[in-house]
Amino acid sequence: MDVCCDVEVDVNGEGIFMVDKKVLSSFSGRLRQLFGKSVSNGSNLKVIFHDFPGGAEIFELVARFCYNNGSIEISPTTLSFLHSAAYFMEMRKSASGTENLIEQTEKSLEEISYWTWADLLLALKQNQELAVDMINTCGVVQKCLDTLVGRLALTAETSPCLSTCSPESFGFRISCDSRSTESFKTSCCRSNWWFEDLLVLNQNLVQLAIKSMVSQKFDHVTISRFLFHYQKSKFISAQIDDKCRIIEMVVNSLCSLDHLSISYKNLMGILRISLSLNTSKCSRSRLEGIIGLRMDEATLDNILIPSPQGVNYLYDVNLVLRFLKSFLSGGRLSKVSNDRITRVGHLLDSYLAEVAPDPCLRSSKFIALATALPDSSRDSYDEMYHAMDMYLEVHTDLTEEETFNICSALNYEKLSPEACVHLSKNIKFPSSSTVQALLSQQTKLKSLLLDANYPNSGSSSPSTTTGAKNQKEESSQQLVLYAGKFRVMTENNNIKAHLQGMQCRVTELEKVCQKMQNQVAKMLRSKSPSHMNPKSLPRFCS
Known part of the structure; x- marks a missing residue:
């Protein structure tokens, strides 16, 4: 076959290749269409790709496939890129009736169940830079994730040690993490043995992995622990923008879990981090909703959160009001147990006592807090009364109407005599x-x-x-x-x-x-016996 180099290809600015137009166009529908529209003036053509999957390295493999008449060795680490590149180049037809590149990559994909744990992780690690739309289109990455999660689900049902302490898994851990043998043997027998391995994945792939775990009925408690572990580990070296993306990914993934399976302490911790970063309003709102559903588990220290910049209140009262709204609406008040709502009532009264001395707290906010819960949440209004007393002591410039509205929140029938x-x-x-x-x-x-006046005769003793x-x-x-x-x-x-x-x-x-x-x-x-001493009555x- 006569070969000439009449086309110059610039791949993502990473490398320039001189190739034969006839050879590549015989396999690539995209190049055939492109060359068919071009007008040659005798000089070499130039093609520039800005978003070629896998960059120059994968283009070289695609070119070898074309020059070798449709023959190439496909490995787990190159499968995703080759599959994406085949779609990118529209390589659905091959010369001389051989299998095209798309068919060959899909055939290799059918053997993914025989890949080792190390092959799956390396394939995901090397292919996670693919664009999101490319990941969704080719489906190779998603199949790798589903297979990976399936392995985890299987080991969770049996024993982590038996399924992970294999020679290839051990070799992979040593080469990637530089762990010692003793350290590996110790971590192998823990339920979270895979937490460190999945740290090689970026936020997009972790979120896809979590979706796969949820669909495969993976334990939600374990998933939530991994998410918090991922966030803490990635924060060590992350920049501000990366931290925001990590937090948003974690929050979005937590929303797909049963909220009772998530540590409340960790939820409050990630909320404080989220408030200190410029995370999206939607992400913060979803996190506040989860926390609010479990308001009865909160402590006073949990909700004493400083106000954001630009607000002169000492504490973030609006945040607590949103928690209460989520607790009442999301938990459906009719189904909220008396014990839960009573605990929230005690918590809110303690919070009122803390915010009452704040001279900047407007009466409308104090009233909103005092009236946020129904009357059934309190057996006694003494604590609220004392909080009101402190508020009125500090805020001496209130109008009669404001004072009256504040006192209207009291249920006088539930005040003690004192x-x-x-x-x-x-x-x-x-x-x-x-x-x-x-x-x-x-x-x-x-x-x-x-x-x-209407005693219950015969039912009570004299005493x-x-x-x-x-x-x-x-x-x-x-x-x-x-x-x-x-x-x-x-x-x-x-x-x-x-x-x-x-x-x-x-x-x-x-x-x-x-x-x-x-x-x-x-x-x-008149009813007492005659021998009984009247003084004894x-x-x-x-």
Whole structure:
């Protein structure tokens, strides 16, 4: 065959090749089409490729395939590039009826199940620089990943040591990682023995590997541990932009896992890293959503995150509000257990106490925090009351409307008697708040007296009845104490008249209670044996 060099090929700026136009075009549909449109003026043609798969090295292999009349040796390390290059050059037909390059690479791909672990890793490592669209088109890289993950799934079902301590695997580890024999034998028997091996992959291939693991029902706990290990290992030498891409890849991969399989501590750690970097808003939002679903596992230190630059709040209140929104909406409030929502309620009250002294915190944000959870999340509102007290102590320039809106978040019926006493003397709170606290205590007393008027006969012992009566008398005394210590501003005549009416009603209730106690005592004396000493009867009042 006569061979002449009438075409100059520049491959990605890496190398220039002088080739025979007739030889290459007989195998490449792309070159046939290109040369068919060209007008030759007697000089050599020049072809420039900017994105040839594998660069100059792979083009040389493709040229050898053409010059050898469709014959070439394909190895695991060159398969992906040759397959991609064959598609790039449109090598679907061969001269003299021989197999074209696409057919030969696909035939070699069918034998991938016989590749060693080292062959798979080396093939992925050398071919991971392919463009994403090329990876998706040729499918070789994806098949390598699926085979790799299949090996991992198989070893997870049996024993890592039996499947990985093979001669070729050992040789690969020594050549690539320079590990000692003892170190390898130790790591071989761990469930995460493959973590270090997969560090050779870039973010794109790791994300594809995670998708393959999820599709093959790989253990989600192990996957999440690998992702965090990958992030920490890669961060050691990564630049800022690379760190952002790594974080975004890890977050996107974590979103495909069961969120309960992910360490909450690691989630909070990667959140703080994400906030310090310029990661995408979408990535941060997805991470916050996962964390918010498990808000009941958080501690106060977890959510005391400083505000971002440009915000004068001491802590990032908006972030906590987004956590709470995710907890309530994502967890479907009707399915959130009482224990979980109660834990979040206690956590939020502690957070309110921490942010209340911040002089820059606007009342709207404080109210948003105080009203973020439903009333069922709290058995007592004492902690919220004390947080409000601190907030009003610092923010003395609030309008009456702002103060009223803050106090509206309180459930006065869930305030303890001690908190009500403190509130009755607290001039920072509006008069309406103290009246509501007093009314709630009056309502409790009425409920107690109502129960006493309709006793559950035969179901309680004298001592139990005595304790209940003492409790009723104590509650009535507390109410009188609150009313006596409650100081009303002289200009508010309506409130003063209302309190005077309440005191009269309390006095009437005390008389009814005393009369009822006398009647119950007579009933007990009439039913007692004649030999029993009356002094031995339990006393209702002391």
